Amino acid sequence: MNKLDYDVVICGAGPTGATASLFLSQSGIRHLIIDQSVFPRPKICGDSVTPLCFTILQQVIPDIQNHFAEKLQVRKINKIRVYSFNQKFADLNLSDFVAEEKNLFYTVSRYVLDDFLVQQVRQRPEAILWENSKLEDYNVSGEGVTLQILKEGHPIQITTKMIIAADGARSVFRKNIFRKPIDRKQMAAVIRTYYSDVTPSGKCNMYELYIFENVMPGYFWIFPMADGTYNVGLGITSDVIQSKRINLRKLMDELIIHHPLLKDRFKNATRVHPIGGAELPFLTESEPKVSDTQILLAGDAGSLADPVSGEGIGPGIVSGKYAALAAVQALKADDFSASFLQKYDVTIHDKITRAYAIRISLFDWFTKYPWRINSLIRVYPKIRWIRNLLANLIFTRFRFRDIKSLITLKKLFKNTV
Numbered sequence: 348m349n350k351l352d353y354d355v356v357i358c359g360a361g362p363t364g365a366t367a368s369l370f371l372s373q374s375g376i377r378h379l380i381i382d383q384s385v386f387p388r389p390k391i392c393g394d395s396v397t398p399l400c401f402t403i404l405q406q407v408i409p410d411i412q413n414h415f416a417e418k419l420q421v422r423k424i425n426k427i428r429v430y431s432f433n434q435k436f437a438d439l440n441l442s443d444f445v446a447e448e449k450n451l452f453y454t455v456s457r458y459v460l461d462d463f464l465v466q467q468v469r470q471r472p473e474a475i476l477w478e479n480s481k482l483e484d485y486n487v488s489g490e491g492v493t494l495q496i497l498k499e500g501h502p503i504q505i506t507t508k509m510i511i512a513a514d515g516a517r518s519v520f521r522k523n524i525f526r527k528p529i530d531r532k533q534m535a536a537v538i539r540t541y542y543s544d545v546t547p548s549g550k551c552n553m554y555e556l557y558i559f560e561n562v563m564p565g566y567f568w569i570f571p572m573a574d575g576t577y578n579v580g581l582g583i584t585s586d587v588i589q590s591k592r593i594n595l596r597k598l599m600d601e602l603i604i605h606h607p608l609l610k611d612r613f614k615n616a617t618r619v620h621p622i623g624g625a626e627l628p629f630l631t632e633s634e635p636k637v638s639d640t641q642i643l644l645a646g647d648a649g650s651l652a653d654p655v656s657g658e659g660i661g662p663g664i665v666s667g668k669y670a671a672l673a674a675v676q677a678l679k680a681d682d683f684s685a686s687f688l689q690k691y692d693v694t695i696h697d698k699i700t701r702a703y704a705i706r707i708s709l710f711d712w713f714t715k716y717p718w719r720i721n722s723l724i725r726v727y728p729k730i731r732w733i734r735n736l737l738a739n740l741i742f743t744r745f746r747f748r749d750i751k752s753l754i755t756l757k758k759l760f761k762n763t764v
Contacts, residue, residue, distance in 0.1 A: 352505070352506045352507070353377065353378055353379045353475075353505065353506075353507045353508075354376055354377055354378055354507065354508050354509070354678060355371060355376060355378040355379075355507060355508065355509045355510075355511060355674050355678075356378065356379045356380075356381065356492070356494060356505060356507040356509070356510055356511070357371075357378060357379070357380040357381070357510075357511045357513055358381055358482055358510065358511070358512050358513060358514040358518075358520070359380075359381075359382060359512070359513035359514040359515060359646070359648070360380050360381070360382035360384075360386070360461075360465055360468070360476065360478070360513075361382075361390070361457075361461055361513065361515070361646070361663070362400075362460065362461060362464055362646075362660050362663050362664050362667070363513040363645045363646030363647070363648075363663035363664065363666060363667040364380055364382070364511070364513035364514075364645075364646075364667065365380075365461070365464035365465055365467070365468050365667070366403065366404065366407070366464070366663070366664045366667030366668055366671075367380075367511045367513060367645060367667040367668070367670050367671040367674075368380045368468045368471070368474045368476075368671075369404075369407040369408070369464075369467060369468060369471065369671075370406075370407055370667070370668050370671035370672060371473065371474070371671045371674065371675070372407075372468075372471035372472075372473040372474050373406075373407055374671070374672075374675045375473060376473060376671075376674070376675060376678065377473050377475075378473065378474060378475070379474075379475045379476075379477065379505065379507070380468060380474055380475070380476050380477070381476075381477045381478075381480040381482065381496060381498075382476075382477070382478055382480065383479070383480065383481050384478065384479070385478045385479050386461060386462045386465045386478060387458050387459070387461065387462035387465075388458065388461070388462075389456075389457065389458050390457035390458070390461060391457075391537070391538075391539050391623040391624065391625040392457045392539065392625075392659070392660070393539065393568060393570060393578060393580060393657065393658075394454045394455060394456050394457060394460075394570060394572065394578045395452075395453075395454060395554065395570060395658065395660070396415075396421075396452070396453045396454070396455055396460065396660060397451070397452060397658065397660075397661050398451040398452065399658075399661035399662075399664070399665065400660055400661050400664050401451045403664045403665055403667075403668050404664060406668070407467075408467055412451075414463065415453055415455070419455060419459055419460075419463060420455065420456070420459055420573040420574065421453040421454065421455040421459075421573050422453060422454045422455070422552055422571050422572055422573040423452070423453055423552060424452035424453060424454065424552050424553060424554055424570075424571075425440075425452075425551040425552050425553060426438050426439060426440050426551060426553045426554075427439040427452075427553060427554045427555075427556065428548070428549075428553050428554070428555050428556070429556045429558065429724065430555070430556065430557045430558060430608060430724075431558055431717075431720045431721050431723075431724040432558060432559070432560055432717040432720055432721060433717075433721045433724075434607065434608055435721065435724050435725065436724060437723075437724045437727040437728055438553075438728070439734070452554075454554075454570050454571060454572050454573070454578065455573070456572065460660075477496075477498055479498070479499050480496050480497065480498040480499070481496065481497045482494060482495070482496055482514070482519060483495040483496065483497050483502075485510070485519070485520075487640060487641055487642070490506070491506050491507055491508050491641065492506070492507050492508070492509070492510050492641050492642070493505070493506050494506075494507065494510075508641065508677075508678065508683060509641050509642070509643070509674050509677060509678070509683055510641060510642045510643070511643050511645055511667075511670045511671065511674060512642060512643065512644045512645065512648045512649075513645045513646050513648055513663070513667060513670075514648050515646070515647045515648060516625070516626045516627065516628050516647045516648070516650075517626075518644065518647070518648035520642055520644060520648060521644055521648050521649065521650075523639070523642075524636060524637070524638070524639045524642065524644060525636070525650075529628055529650070530586075531584070531585040531586035531589060532584060532585075532586045532631065533628060533629055533630060533631055533650065533654075534584065534585040534586075534626055534627065534628050534629070535565065535582045535583060535584050535585060535626070535627040535629065535652075535657065536582065536583060536584075536585050536588055536595060536624065536625075536626060536627075537580060537581065537582035537595075537624065537625050537626075537627055537657070538580060538581055538582075538595045538596060538599060538622050538623065538624045538625075539578060539579070539580035539581075539622070539623055539624075539625075540579055540580070540599075540618055540620050540621065540622040540623070541572070541576045541577065541578060541579065541618070541619050541620040542576060542577045542579050542613065542616045542617065542618055542619065543575065543576050543577075543616065543617050543619050544615050544616045544617055545569065545577045545579075545612055545613060545616045546611065546612040546613075546614070546615070546616075547571075548569075548612065552571050553571070554568065554570055555568060555569040555570070556568055557569075557602075557608065557609075558714075558720060559602065559606070560717065561598065562581060562583055562598070562602075563583075563587075563714055564583065564584050564587065564710070564711075564714060565581070565582045565583035565584060565587075566581075566582065566657075567580070567581045567599075567602060568580050568581075576619060576620075577616075579599075579603075581595055581598065581599045581602075582627065582657055583595065585626075595624070596622055599622070603616075627647070627652050627657060627659060628647055628650035628652060629650055629651070629652045629653065629654040629703075630650045630651065630654065630700055630703060631654060631703070631704065631707055634692070634696050634700070635649060635650070635651070635692060635695055635696065635700050636692060637649040637651070637666075637691065637692055637695055638673075638685065638688040638689060638691045638692050639685050639688070640683065640684055640685045640688070641683045641688075642688075643670040643673055643674065643688060643691055644670075645663065645666040645667050645669075645670040646659070646662065646663030646666055646667065647659060647663065649666060649695070651663065651666050651695070651699055651700070653703075654703055654706070654707050655703075655706050655707065655710050662699050665698055665699055666695060666698075666699065669691065669694045669695065669698060670691065673688060673690065673691040673694065676690070
């Protein structure tokens, strides 16, 4: 068995792990990044890339906008349309966002996006990428972390000072840090497929979100792709799926065939990809524990997906950056203790999860009574401060100065029944 040593090992080369790798390379840290897959490879996802992603990636890939505008197979998005229970809709236009975030919404398949980021990793001399490499076991000791890896079928032992766990919802590291099974209330089940020849709902490219009573808490989506197909999916929290015994695939077919908003649009459509399913873990508490001695959890491994929108790429990229920076600080201090790495928990709270509890509360408050959602859709286009507030809440940009607006919003929609 071969034995090798690295300062940092990143487990997982998706957007979270690749981002961590790029930031480590920027700091001159030699590291290893491993993944079970060989890139490019498909991945079940909504394929949505938001301004949150660009804000971080531009710091390590300065010309990323040029790549998205000229070189990658992407679809630029102009607006977000949200349908309510009463089949009415409201459009969230990019004018509701600050100027530098305009025109930075895209759909791009994970097959393309993840391979692009991996190619960026390969160009950095500080990074060594192992594909087709599976983590078999690991052990934390005072001398470091020892990993048993099966690389292309050959066993190799790795010793490292630190681990950045970006190995997804079924992370082998999270079990020891969370020390409890994932609550079904903190997990969503999602399915996704692709259709061709879906009748467009308008002239511009848009994300379409459908809030149906039989998919709450969750939503149905239609996202246009660069090749003319549509990413179509459905996600509901796992506790509701279990309690109501929901078959997601059957429900998706029923909605597409029978729902008044969908049946005509899918009348001539063809499913061009098998339906795939995935788990989406998220946090309902705002102060997460995503670190332990010599280990940092990032992305889905830390349950950092957005609990309202379901976005996973953005929080993954943000946490990948800050996990890398935390690793750099630990290496400089030569301190990999749980107490030192707890600074990373504080950073994740500040950058990602602080807004989650408030946004969940607001979402639950609105969805408790369908008329509230209907009323919101009705007044949304007419009142700018409501548009700005909801844009901030939807895309994890909640600021505490928004609290006053939030209180006013609840008074406006107060239940008098």
